[in-house]
Amino acid sequence: MHSQDISLDAISKVEGHAKLDLRIRDGKVEHVHYQIQEYKRFFSKAVEGKPLVAIPPLLSRICGTCSNAHIMCAIEACENAIGLQPSLQTMDLRHLTMYGLNIRDHALHLYIFVMPDLYNKDNFLSFDENDEEQHQHLHDCFEIKAAGNYLAQIVAGRSVHATFPTLGGFNHLPSKEEIEEAVRKLEAARPAALRCIATFERC
Template sequence: MDVHYLTRVEGHGDITVDVRSGELKECKFKVIESARFFETMLRGRLIYEAQHLTSRICGICACGHSLTSIKASEKALGIVPHEDTLLLRKLLLHTEQMDSHVLHAYVLVAPDLLGVKSIMPLVKTHRPVIERAFRMKKLSDWAGEILAGRHTHPISFAIGGLTKIPEKAHLQKLREMMVEARADYAETVELFKKLALPSFERKGQYVALSHEKEYAFYDGKINVNGEKLVDPQDYLSVIKEEVRDYSSAKFVTVNKAPYMVGALARFNLNGDKLDKKSKEVASYLGLKRPCANTFMNTVAQVVEWGYCLEDSISILERLIKNGIDEEKVLVTMYPKKDQWPIKTRAGRGVGAVEVPRGILFHDYTVDDHGVVAAANCIIPTNQNINNLEADMRKIVPEIVGIQGEEEMRLTLEMLARAYDPCISCSTHLLDVRFVS
């Protein structure tokens, strides 16, 4: 049985399941996208161009790629940004988490739970729900415009600072919009309290950034299963990539086994760092640590949306009250005398940032002239593909003979969608094939 063109995932993939006489013979997730050569495109380019090139890897996580690229570049060049710059970066990253999470929860997952093929039927049957979703998305879109010039492929965040400082009036308006969004978030929590996610459990490995003082998104060390903390500069000591002949995407392992990244991994490893309100929401929605149900990744995203909202409000209030030190934050590629000289030196830098789908790595080596000699990017969806295969191998024997082919197809589609995969970035269509 074939399922062609599953929508509600980004990119092209193919699931093949071979069950014979009730026994699982094969279960593979194949990425059939062509190579995109971003790492090759970076070679020979000035390091100061890197964030603008790599933001094109993804139209959803463009800000996350840009910030990760900037972190790697600053590490290579020995540049330390000002505290206000870091606050603005965390604020931008929060708004992108919110943007992506609301799209996944409402547009990709909710239709399955409400028994429809897409959000289009919901426009008639659940119009207030759809209007709420797009109000919440509009908030993040506008935040991207005032903070970074635009949300998709941001332009004002740069190595060492920003090329344009957001106006105080815009920051005040954004704070007001976020305060108003608390009501929409409360309704979102109530919606997902009523929707039932599939039951499933597979104990596995989890990897995310962790920070001793905060729920980590921008800063931290690599946390492997809560057992080991690794400096991002040494990520290759724990994370291994391999090529398989049936997929154009690499498969990634930790401890020679699959692992999960993303909201559920962050919650499992860092849930104790959430604020009191977010912990209460998690408990209300039935999300408890450790959680081994992949489908609950969406609930973890809902919890994170509220955390990002409240932390964003706190950051905005701090920036509005204290102001932004323009002398330390504002940078230009064409500096005047004694202003922010363009620095170049030979070195290697690794940036690690938590984007909506999990931990993202950018690794650059530059020469004395600041020209990129080598680059490596490991995308969250790439890291999750191996774990998705492991989940499928666990769930298929549990549903064979209990669910019909159509129901099995939907279950596997929902399992893939639970990861919120962005397949194009790793290297709207999925082919689920049952071979009997």
């Protein structure tokens, strides 16, 4: 049995900045300390005195990757503060916005942050394009990500820092043609998603 102290001051392949301290004694982990190293950015102070409709776009800047989640959360908080109940259509559009974000972010996390470790690669761009399986992963990642991005774009205006969602609704609705195209892209990406699941099932 071994004993060891491990400190990682800068963990890669995560969104943001983090560090990790481990203490192992006689082959057992005795202590784990995972710390998010984000400095205060004073968003709560920055929105004081601002018009209610200005708060969600400001708070979406908390994170560039998951900004649409922050804007949805901020909109819901503002609506709760004034007792505003959105329509079922608005809720459906918000769910679609979040589905687009989740599809895109899962592709980002699973392929770009996690999958390189499965192949002993330093990063996703180190995958061997001449290796059939690794080449397929490269293609699948961007196909899934693009499908999620497109869904968010047609519903929320942009896949990052959405412009259409607002208090009580959306400033713009997707066209029938855009919805049909989103369905086509999502259906086309389904085999890639299933291949991704199969890869992680083998871990």
